[in-house]
Amino acid sequence: MEATTRKVPSQKSSQMAPTSSWGQAVRQWLQTPVDIAVLVYFRIAFGAIMIWEMWRYTDRGWISRYWIEPSFNFTYYGFDWVQPWPGIGMYIHFGVMALLALFILLGLWYRFSTILFFLGFSYIFLLEQAQYLNHFYLIILISFIMIFLPANRAFSVDAWRSGSRFGKLSASRSDWMPGWSLWLLRFQIAVPYFFGGIAKLNGDWLQAQPMEIWLASRTDFPLIGQYFTEKWMVYGISYGGLLLDLLVVPFLLWRKTRPFAFIAALTFHLMNVRLFSIGIFPWFMIAATAVFFDPSWPRQLLKSLGFSKQTEPKPDKISLSKIGFALLASYVLLQILLPLRHYIIPGNVSWTEDGHRFAWHMKLRDKDADITFFITDEAGERWQADSSLHLTARQQRKMSTRPYMVVQYAHFLAAEMAEQGQGEVVVQAEAWVSLNGRSPQQLIDPTVNLAAQPRTIWPVEWVLPLTTPLFPNNP
Known part of the structure; x- marks a missing residue:
């Protein structure tokens, strides 16, 4: 007597079926x-x-x-x-x-x-x-x-x-x-x-x-x-x-x-x-x-x-x-x-701003900031840049707490100096920022030449981590 055979579904097809049927149902x-x-x-x-x-x-x-x-x-x-x-x-x-x-x-x-x-x-x-x-x-x-x-x-x-x-x-x-x-x-x-x-x-x-x-x-x-x-x-x-x-x-x-x-x-x-x-x-x-x-x-x-x-x-x-x-x-x-x-992404998003945009982070942070740009020419002469010459009050306020805007403005300052015949300059920033009532701390490494840092959508090392506690006097 001839043995009857039956086709058994493969393990792969049996695993795929629920997913396929779920997708079809949706x-x-x-x-x-x-x-x-x-x-x-x-x-x-x-x-x-x-x-x-x-x-x-x-x-x-x-x-x-x-x-x-x-x-x-x-x-x-x-x-x-x-x-x-x-x-x-x-x-x-x-x-x-x-x-x-x-x-x-x-x-x-x-x-x-x-x-x-x-x-x-x-x-x-x-x-x-x-x-x-x-x-x-x-x-x-x-x-x-x-x-x-x-x-x-x-x-x-x-x-x-x-x-x-x-x-x-x-x-x-x-x-x-x-x-x-x-x-x-x-x-x-x-x-x-x-x-x-x-x-x-x-x-x-x-x-x-x-x-x-x-x-x-x-x-x-x-x-x-x-x-x-x-x-x-x-x-x-x-x-x-x-x-x-x-x-x-x-x-x-x-x-x-x-x-x-x-x-x-x-x-x-x-x-x-x-x-x-x-x-x-x-x-x-x-x-x-x-x-x-x-x-x-x-x-x-x-x-x-x-x-x-x-x-x-x-x-x-x-x-x-x-x-x-x-x-x-x-x-x-x-x-x-x-x-x-x-x-x-490493770090506090409200501090570094990495991943803040396009993520529906609404009314989560209150920041007070003071930022100063310094330019050093090839001769070693150092002076303070006046950002109010180029930026509106709103632009200055927004830029002061956003590292990706700080580096963009540093590039602009370097390009402006080059147009004026100053050659390659060093642009540094001292940014003191308070987040949600914390004591102010520096946001950006003040020793870094921002003019030499590339603009990027990725996290950068020259943004300092948030170390100030929200309520320092709490036990």
């Missing part, structure tokens, strides 16, 4: 259609807030102050070629950005407008490191992903024009979007919250610093300001902010806790408006928090107001290619890893 879930109404709401809110932001910078004279008046710009590493427009070019640039934001709000030439807005805002961001703002970085990320979101397929000029002679340039109308569009947007809004909370898990914040310093100067805050010098209030606000950042997103996603989470987020952001000068960020996050609600809430709101409209049938799925899924996963992974990079 991809199927991301293809599930959801109501597009919340994405339309976000498109309108984003466009309106960006118009407001462009107006603020124009109306308050910030365009001239930050990008026209300075004779020197702290460009980002590798982007020295990005320079401000000459003449009135920066005003024109902001005007065009406002127009593009209006087009996004209206859903007019949406794809073209979002691409140009992303490039135009990235240009503004890259002009000056002294102008680094977390919400500017967030706007760049949001405007980038909006290029790929179908936010113009409903309640937009593009959708209205679809089917006309301009149809090839317009979006096909739809009341539904793929699930990945909603969850990518939710993920990007969740990132500043969650990683802002992770960043607060440090010794200074857990000891209510620098919150204690800031609250002591804001006792005029309505109702509760009189308690801002009390330890229980200082610790309550510090730990309350930490818990909100870590928990607000899951609580917003859960229907039972959503109202309480939204009230907490609203209170948090409105307090920030009153306590700190952080621009549009609180208002933007208040508007963005609504993307965690049921995606049909804008449609239901309009229906309750009497603006009812028949919704088209829900499709079975809206496909997401394997390449698209891989790109989506890569982007998500990058946004998770980038804020965590400082954990593998």
Whole structure:
């Protein structure tokens, strides 16, 4: 009798199956259609807030102050070629950005407008490191992903024009979007919250610093300001902010806790408006928090107001290619890893600034600094450089605590001396910095010739480690 044989799956294939099926399940879930109404709401809110932001910078004279008046710009590493427009070019640039934001709000030439807005805002961001703002970085990320979101397929000029002679340039109308569009947007809004909370898990914040310093100067805050010098209030606000950042997103996603989470987020952001000068960020996050609600809430709101409209049938799925899924996963992974990079970099991130940017480290440090540059020529003559000749007060303040800006300015001083016929000079800096109320200590090795040190994105040896304790008198 012939023996029967059975093919046994290899160990390798049996190990691969769970991973493959998990990936397929996630991809199927991301293809599930959801109501597009919340994405339309976000498109309108984003466009309106960006118009407001462009107006603020124009109306308050910030365009001239930050990008026209300075004779020197702290460009980002590798982007020295990005320079401000000459003449009135920066005003024109902001005007065009406002127009593009209006087009996004209206859903007019949406794809073209979002691409140009992303490039135009990235240009503004890259002009000056002294102008680094977390919400500017967030706007760049949001405007980038909006290029790929179908936010113009409903309640937009593009959708209205679809089917006309301009149809090839317009979006096909739809009341539904793929699930990945909603969850990518939710993920990007969740990132500043969650990683802002992770960043607060440090010794200074857990000891209510620098919150204690800031609250002591804001006792005029309505109702509760009189308690801002009390330890229980200082610790309550510090730990309350930490818990909100870590928990607000899951609580917003859960229907039972959503109202309480939204009230907490609203209170948090409105307090920030009153306590700190952080621009549009609180208002933007208040508007963005609504993307965690049921995606049909804008449609239901309009229906309750009497603006009812028949919704088209829900499709079975809206496909997401394997390449698209891989790109989506890569982007998500990058946004998770980038804020965590400082954990593998030696030193206190709030002191060295290595890994601080692009990591959602918001309102974690209070620094007082005094920096002096010294130039020594080939003959051995040494003199003090006057940074106010080249830098605005804001640039000087920001530069004094950021080693990567200090070395950039040292290079500028050396180049200026060379242009004046001084030959090769030595540029050194004495920077005394206080972090979160600590006694001042030197940030930079004063013996190092900074003009000979390369600009780099990696940690450098000439930044001295933080050795001053937060509370030196504690047992």
